[in-house]
Structure formats: C-alpha cells, structure tokens
Amino acid sequence: MPKCLVCYKWTLDEKDIKIKPADSSLDTARAKGKISDFDRNAIEEAALLVEKQGGAVHALTYGTSAVKQSLKDVLSRGPEKVYWIADASADAADACVTANVLAAAIRKLGSYDLILCGEGSSDVFNRQTAVRLAALLSLPCVTYVEKLSIEGDTVKATRKLDEGSEVATVKGPVVVSVLGQINKPRIPSLKQVLAASKKPNEEIKITDLGLKPESLQPKSVHRSVKGFVTKRKNIIYKESSAATNVAKLTSSLAAEGLR
Amino acid sequence: MSLLTAEQQEIKKTTREFVAKNIIPNAAEYDKKGEFHAFLLDAARESKIFAMAVPKEYGGLEYSALTQGLVLEEWGYGCAGMGTTLAASILGMDPLLVAGNEEQRQRYFDPIVKGGIAAFGLTEPAAGSDAAGGKTTAVRSGDEYVLNGSKCFITNGGYASVYIILAKTDPTKGVKGISAFIVERGRPGFTVGTVDHKLGIRSSNTVELLLKDVHIPASNLLGKEGEGMKIAMMTLDIARPAIAALAVGIAQRALDECVKYLQKRFPDKLQPGQTLQFKLADMQIQVEAARDTLHHTLQLRDSGAPFSEESAISKALCGDVAMAITTQAVSLMGSYGYTSEIAKLMRDAKIMQIYEGTNQIQRLVISRAVLAPAPAAGAAQKAGK
C-alpha cells in the first residue's frame, strides 16, 4: 500500500505559443496552461499503482500563482490531495531552486514510499529536478523509467537507456523519474472531473519552508527565449557540372555565416 | 430568359425529352455508384449532341452559344454530373476553335462527331488557380515533342479520345513559355491515374493523367509555342458560360423540386404563408436573374462582341446562385431533402463555384475590368450594349 507523492510542473501549452515575426520572440498571451507532459505520466503511474494495490497519491507543485489553475486538473487524474506552493520566485527558478523548494516542502509533509517526477519538463527539459531532489533528500534515484512496480518496500524499475534497458531494484523510499512511454495518461471521465472539486488542496507558503534566500537564487539565468521558423531560400543550383554547383553552394553557405 | 427562336425552342424541347428519358431516371444510381455513365455516350451518339459545338463543315451541329446554353441547362437540370461530361468535353474541344488549323480540326473533331469525348488538361497539383504554375514539360525533338509530367482533376480523362494538354516548352519564360498540344488517347506513355471520389458530380469522371516520355508529332502543337496560356484563357472565356448553364439547370431543378414538394404537402395552397412564399419568390428572382445574365453573355459571344467580363460575371453569379438555392431547398424540405436526391443537388452545386476558375478568380477578372481605365470614345456605345 504505497504512499506516493508526485511532483509536477504547470507549464504553458507549447502549441498555443506563437512566434512574433518581428524579433522571433514568443507570444504567450493566448497560451493555456497544462500539466507538463511527463509529469502527467508520473501522476498516471502513481494513480495506477494505488488503484491496483491500495495506498495513497498526493501531488505537489511549485510555480507562480498560475498553479491554482492546475489543481482540479490534477485531482481529476487520481491524486486524493494536492499541495501547492505559489510564489513569484518560480518565474525565474531553475532546477536547483525548484529542487530546493520541493525538498523543503517534502521534509514538512512527511515520508513517502515513492516520489515520482516526469523525466524532464515540456518547456525546459533539463532533467535535473528529480536527481537534485533525491540528493537533497538523501534518497536513491532511478531515472529514465519506462516500467515501474512496487512490492512492499521494494521498487523495481526498468530504465530505458541509449543502448538497451536496465532493470534496477531499489529499497524505498526512492525518487523515480518517468518517461512518456511508461503509460497512457487517462482521459478523466466526467465524474472524475466533477469529483475533483470535492478533493482537498492545501497551500504551502514558501515563507514557511525556512529556506535561505540563496536557495531561491537560480544558478542559471535565461537571458531570452526566441522561436525559430524555418525559412526556405528556394535557391536551386543547376549548372551543368556538379563541381560548379558544389562550389556555388559552399560559397553561399559561407556568405550565410556557416563555415 | 431571352426570347427564343422557334428552332431554339424545338431544340430545348427535344433536349428536355432526352434528359427526361436518359438522364433523370439514372442520375441517382450513377451518383451513388460514382461510376461513369458510358451508356449516355451511346444514347447521345445519334443526336450528335457531344458535337454540338463542332462546326458543320466537320460534321458537327454548330449550335450557337445561346443554343448550347439551352442544352446544357437542360442537362444540368437532369444531372450536373452528366452535364459536366458534356460541358467538359466541349471545353476540351474549344481550343481547336480558338487556335486549331484546318488539318488539326479535321483530325480532332472526327472522333467527337463519331460520339467520343474530349478532355482539357490544364490543372496540375502545382497549378490550380495559378494556372501558369504547371510543371509538365514538352521538349522539341526533331519533328516531335516529348511530354513529361502529370495533370490532376481532369474531367473525362479516363474516357476521352482526344485531349488538350498544356505544357512548358520554355521553362525560363514563365507564362509565355507554355504551349498547348493535342494528345490522342493511346499514345505510349500517356496513362490515366487514380480516379477522384468527389463530394458531388460523382458520375463525372475525374482523374489524374500521367505523361512519361509521350511522343507526339510537332503538328499536334496548337498555334505557336508560347501561346498556350493565351489559348487556355480564350478557351475558358468560351467554356465558363457552359458551367454557368449547368448551374442554372441545378438551381431551376432545386426550385422546381421545392414547388412540387410544397404543393404535395399543402395541397390547397401554400401554407403556413408568407415566409415560405417569399422564400420561393427569392429563389425565383435568383434563378431568373442568373439565367438572364448568362443568356446575355451567350448573346454577346454569338454577336462577336467581347464577352470576357460577362463570362466571368455569369459563371460567378450562376455558381453562387446554384449553391444558395440548393442549400435553401434542403432546408425547406428538411429530412426529406437530406435523404433524397435533393441532397445530391446541394453536393453537385458546390463544384460550380470552383472549377473552370474559382469564383475568386472570376472576381479578379471582373474587378480588373471594372477598374480598367475607361476607353476615351465608344464608352457610351459599350454602355448601351
């Protein structure tokens, strides 16, 4: 009967983001929020485990005030309770800050048999949060998980590596980060959506976590985010000799700044 | 409707009888199967209706433009799919009237007079509204041309005896590098590709044409090299009113079906009253206006006057009217309309706004004419047309 905690991020849905033609900056005005894709898999995995063998699933998130929009969505997908930390610091937070905040919250919430995260977020995909979190909590960490089971206090995880798979058996509590192929997140039924309003959510104030200001200082800074659009030049080199065409191509590329 | 001569009235009557006998009873079945109506070519052979645009000296009927319009309206009334076969065959032979020399006309009109059909091959995947964007090529080789490329959405393509194919003889000259060629069925390398299943005019045959090293004699070139687009545009000016005629036929059919239905529903008189009555009146206004505009265009052509702008106006108007009236008919007849041939009318009408130049292209032609500087003298004469 595992007690699971899923950490998730509320991100912008990338399909709603437009690129401004003038300077390639991003127009996010009409972008809706969504649970980061692999985090959705993590929530689903926890829900499946608990539906099969009993236990409990809680969810935890750290973000800006926008996270309040995520609560019902998350609760419609299996967790019985969601904890949320909303703070402006989340806007510039990197994986280091995120892990600091989540770890501090988890220390307050008590012990879990299994802490799940998505392998990386939809927007940044650093893949650091789970690992940093485990280190801060002094817990083992298993990453790139595509299959997961838990029996008693033992977690068995299949990791998808570049060359083949590896099965790791770990005695819990453990932090696990999952890949998208681990499961297919449910489409919440209408009853599940409506039941979500009746489930509890609890705010954790960041000021109650006892974090030093340095812990909220990101180590990496985003200077700007720009989109790119493939622009076709539509130039055809059609001289009679291949050598001439190649020469023309290479000088064009050099003129574009490619060396 | 224009005042018709006795001869025109007679032709209209016999056409109506032909349509009632051969087309109307079979329309639904061929629409459902989506199969070409080869039987119709046999049925029409004796009357030579497929040769109605062919000059008498070659064995055709040489009907005036207005008379052709009467025939096509009756065919459109019976079935737009079958009407399209006729209209598109005429489209496929109009280039010979525009630019064919004596020898070409004799050769080309012969199979048509004998009951075959023609096809016009302009459209390609890259050349829709941008008709000059085609990639099919024709390379001169001795006293032959060799054609390579493909065409799509070609009406009658699977059954025609003769085709007009537009191809690039000089890719560096853009629009002025396109030429028009006669290609006969059976030339090695000239094959029919996939058949398109369509929303409407389902019994009309719409196919891909594939050309792989198709050799044709140089004498198959229409006009001169580089005149292809000019020939195509002049052809379309002639052919567009044919589509307008089909569209008027569809619209009239839809209106007639509404009247029949309401008279059956409300045998004593039209009830519940004004709303329906006025809807019928509006439909009648549109059909009559569309027909009159079309007939004016046809009369201009018959008189030898310029008619490009009017051709575009009538095609755009009649196509839009057909779409509006058939939609209204389905609405008026409710579930009966939705489960009967009335629905076919609405499906058939849609293409009238698209083929032989979308109604957006027609509007480009019209606006250009409207915005063109007025001629200094003779403007008053034109206004009095």
Next chain:
Amino acid sequence: MNFQLTEEQQLIEQSARDFAKEFLDPIAVQLDYTGEFPKAVIAELANHDFLGLHLPAEAGGAGAGFVSYVAVIESLSRSSAAVTSIINNQAMASYAIQTWGSDAQKKQYVRAFIKGETIGAFAVCENGPTTGIGPDALNATKTEDGYVLKGTKAYVRNAGEAGVYVVFAVTDAADPNALTAFVVDASAAGLKVGPRLNTMGLKGCPVAHVVFDDVKVPETAVLGSLKAGREIATRVLALASVAEAAQTVGIGQAAVEHAAAYAKQRVQFGKPIATLQAIQTLLAEAATDCYLARLALRAAAQLVEDGKPFEAEAAIVKSFLARLGSKILVDSCQVEGGMGFSESMPLPRLFRDIAGTTLLDSPADFPDYAIAASIA
C-alpha cells in the same frame, strides 16, 4: 457576466477534446464510408460518462450542467458529428424519461442509457416544414388495458439501433393538436423499423421511418400524463436546437481550422494562399460566424442551466445558424478549391454533415415565429 467556461467546464471540454482525438478521429472517415453503427465508440462514451452527462447524479449520471453538455458536443463534433447525432438523439429520450417518466420507466431505462446498454430514440412527427400533425401521424386508441398505436413516425434518428422509442401520438381525434407521449420498447409487437435511409451526411447515425402496426402498450407506457406531449416535445426540441447548434459549431470550427492550415501550406502565385486577401476574407467570415454562434449557444445553455426561459434564445441560435451554418462549410471548401471537393480530404464530409445539423428540423418559419413572438 462571464463569457468564459468555468475551470471545471474547461476540464470537461478538454476531456471531450482528448476523447475525440483518441476515439473519434481514427474512425470518423470509415464511419462515414460504411455508416455502420459505432458500437465500440458508444461503449467508450459510456465509460467516460458522456452518455449520462446531463442526467442528475442520483440517477447515475454525471450531473454536469447544460453548458458542459454543449461544450462536450461541440468538441466531439469536431471529429464526428455522426457520433454526436447519436448522443443528442439519445439524450432527448433520456432527458424526457428522466424528467417526466414514472419511477418504473426511469428504473427501466435511465441507467441503461447511461451505461450505453440501451440506445434511445425520440420520434416526433416530422412530415414537413412544421412540427405539426400530418396524415401519417401516430394515433393511440384507448383500450381496456392501455392503448393501441397505429401510424408512422418519419425520419427517426437512431431507429433500428434503439432499444426504446419516445413517441408522440394523438389520443383524441377531436383534439388532434393535443399529443400524448409514450415510451415504447423496441421489442413491442407490431413496431417495424423501415429500411435505413440514405442520408447526405452524419452517416453512422441511422435514420428510418418507424411503423406502428397496431402496437399494444399498457397504460403505464404514457410519459408524463395524457395530452402533456406537446409540452414535452416543445421543451425537448428547444433543448435539442441548442445541442444541434453545438454540433454545427464543432463541425464549422473543424472546417475553418483545416482550411486555414491548408491555406498556409498551399503555395500558388509564389506564396501561400493564406496571404491572399480573398482567402483571408473567406476564413475570417467563417471564423466569425463560428465564434458568434458559440457565444449565442453558450448563453442559451446558461439560461437552461439557470432554469430560466430560453426558448426564444434557442430559436435565435437556430435561426442564425440556419442562415449561416452551411456558409461556413461552403466557404471553407472554397478555400481548399478542388481539394475541398475531393472526398480524400475531410471537408466534403464536414459539408455533408453540417447540412444535417444546421438546415433540418429548422422548418422554414418555425424558429422565426418563436423569436418574433418574444418581441412583438
């Protein structure tokens, strides 16, 4: 005044979108081609609580309001309006039984509807431009232990697949405008479903005439009470107008998006045709009509949810779309030119479907009367 869906309604809508993508998109084309009743999809709809969406929780439904209902119908209709036609017509029957049915009728049918075990059909006489009584109207003659039904119901959707029919009959020849509603099980002796009609679109939702050849029904088959039928029919049809409008908006939205995506990649005259003003006008007008229709139908749905009178607003939505609904598809097909006429692309199917959701049951004068009556 809030024109946005609530958070919950948005989640419901998102579930419907995801469902459509997973279960409807893969079968929509084939369904249109074969017209075969999509049993597997019905089962999945039931699993996701879509069949009991509007029914109260105590009856086993999801108890979501009418605004959620129309948002779901719109989302699902973007993928397959044939399926939403099945849902809407079933919902008419299930709503009627849940609202006016006896305990026995509710017990027999409502949960079965919700679970997708029984399909429902709602058969109002549809013989012409008005929902009036025609010569084929169903007659119900009183007998010792019930009624004998004789006559025909025309163009019944879900006919043949339905396990139960809610039908309307004349019980008193001297008062032919007074209708009584009956709940008739499909297994009743003498109930004959005619051959399936060939519909222009919405293929997959079966339509047929249903003949009642001296069908005996017990007294308990009456829905509501004697002569309450017109009231029931009027209310259900008004709700159905709004639900159908949601289908139209869904189909229209799908068409606009497809046409826009096509226009962005279709290059003619050296540029994507989406850069041409003519194309932009077509798309803009279609998008405008979808947007306005959506607002209007949601406003009407909110009135329903609030228990306020909504018949005039429902008629307004219906009238608006009767005039402009098919234009959305005529113009979207136009954007795609020859491709918009080829059944290898989705627009022709959407064209055929929208003709069924926007033009029918919209008797030429009926909605306008309701609107005019509310003003003058």
